[in-house]
Amino acid sequence: MSTPVRDPLEPVRRAVLDHARAEAETQLAAAREHAAQVDAQARRDAEAVVAAARREGEAEAAALQATARSRARRDAREVVLAARQQAYDDLRAQVRAALPALREDPAFPAWRQRLVAHARQVLGEHARISEPPEGGVRAEADGRLLVLTLDDVAAQVLEGLGSEVEGLWATDSAGAGESP
Template identity: 55%
Template sequence: MPELADPLAPVREELLARARAEAQRLLAQTDADAEATLAAAQSEADAIRDAARAEGESNAAAVLAVERSRARRQARAVVLAAQRKAYDELRSRVVQALPALRDDPAYRPWRDRLAAHARTVLGADAVLSEPPEGGVLGEANGRRARYTLALLADHVIDTMGADVEGLWSS
């Protein structure tokens, strides 16, 4: 017997073709959406990485600035300590050399001029004496004048100013 043709076969084939086409379209759309999502995620990851790199560089620059400042302060402290040591050494050597000045023949005339100066400052009735470290002490009417070799040496060193700085700037 001859086979009868299925009258719904063309409809079924058309429906299957449409379903396949729709599935292909949905798969293509899903692939496109997945690619767009991946591209957006990659772009966001790149932006986050770039922002993190910039923040890291900024933080590193800030840390570097703090470290440089600390190093400058530390170096300055070392320099100041060395300068102070040189100044103290100069003063110590000057103080050690002072007693020898009393043996110098020029000391007595210099001390006499210093005594005359003390009398000018304090008055003619000033009581003058020579301290053990050399120089002149004077007192009159409750006022005192001290012109010791050590005080005069300190004064000379202090007034040398920039000349003393030459000890550590050469």
């Protein structure tokens, strides 16, 4: 029987192989640790990006909301101002519609005389006075002309009302409405 021959390099091979296995396990453990660190950092970075995007989105949404609120207030103000203008125009139309009836009022002759006196004060006592077809006073003197029609006088009266007309805009009986 022969004795098996033992390879004299077997212990060296085994030692090298064991060392290689141990080194591989060490490197694999280090790689796993590094991968876990990279993964954790990537998660933190992703969370930071998401948080920053959320903050940016919230800031942008807040800015858009502020712009929308401002636009809505401006639009509402335009609606209110248009309604006020319409109310003023309606008042002016009602006043103009009532002007022809003034000629029949018993106080009209005295009122017209005050217009004549005003015209003579402006143009002089020698001013020629007539009545335009729309009513009022037409005065001429030395090439100068002053025409005070009923419509002109009514417009001046309405303009002279100023803040008194603001009562039209009141939204409640306490006058808490917004003024123009």
